[in-house]
Amino acid sequence: MKKFFIYLLSLICVLFMLPSLFTKKKQEVVATVEESLEEKVEDSGEEKVKYDYTKYATIKLYHTQTQTYEEVPMDEYLYGVVSAEMPADYELEALKAQAVVARTYTLYQIMHSNGKHGEADICDASTCCQAWISKEDRLAKWDENVRNSNWDKIVEAVDSTQGEIITYQGEPIDAFFHANSGGTTETATNVWGGTNFPYLQSVQTAGEDAYSGYNSEVELSKEELVKQLKEKYADLEINFEEEDAIKIIAYTESGRVRTIKFGNIEIAGTEARTLLGLRSTNFSFTIEGDTIKFTVTGYGHGVGMSQTGADSMAKSGCNYKEIIQHFYTGVEITYVNEL
């Protein structure tokens, strides 16, 4: 009966990921789900591999506000990250996926930060590394009636995945994540250039449009638009009388703006996002009178795991491993001690 239930859940999960079957190789996705299903069934009968953090037992955290350093046990640090990065009312499987992603991201920083934060491994700013909040501050921000249950859920998400990390060819991945992809994630190279990470490819997820607050609009007068762009491009000139004064020149494979023309300059969509304060590069625009209105879908760079996508997959019956393997192409979930 239990087995039947697991199969049923996974079937629903596969159906839910149907949009991705059109972009990813169909067999690949089904195989991934079947593999994790096998693992899950095995897991239920066997004891978990014992994790051993050894060199990663504590991390040195840099507090950006107070400019102080603190040594924190890894799991305790992760309680603070998961509770800062994802709403506690998301599904437990989504929170578990976030815990594994956060642990992996942390390890990657420890191994590759190259002294970015002096003697610290990582900082507590979401704009730089990943957000972190102390237990005291976190509890104070929750309503009293959900305070304890929320915290218990965060702790369970971290503890039940203890020692688990995401690897690609045996190495921890650079586990990027973001709030809302608008339905399709972005490949890393379209955001940061350089060599693409094979595990950070564009994938589709159904259900992200059900989350409110992730579509936005930015309205600028012509004068404001020119002023903001001139901060970077002093010799910018836009003749709004021309038909294509502003024009999207190219889109990325995921449908985001790759290049946009403003008068005599052509810039990357990512740069337009920064200069104009847009929440993502998935935008369109209209010009009405003196106003340029940008309509923006999703929130964040769009690379790696979408948090709302993770939650909507969990709601459809996917477990955290299926969520992770959906957003990070060709990865495995292993243990810290196997590094």
Ligand SMILES: [Zn+2]
């Ligand atoms: Zn940092």
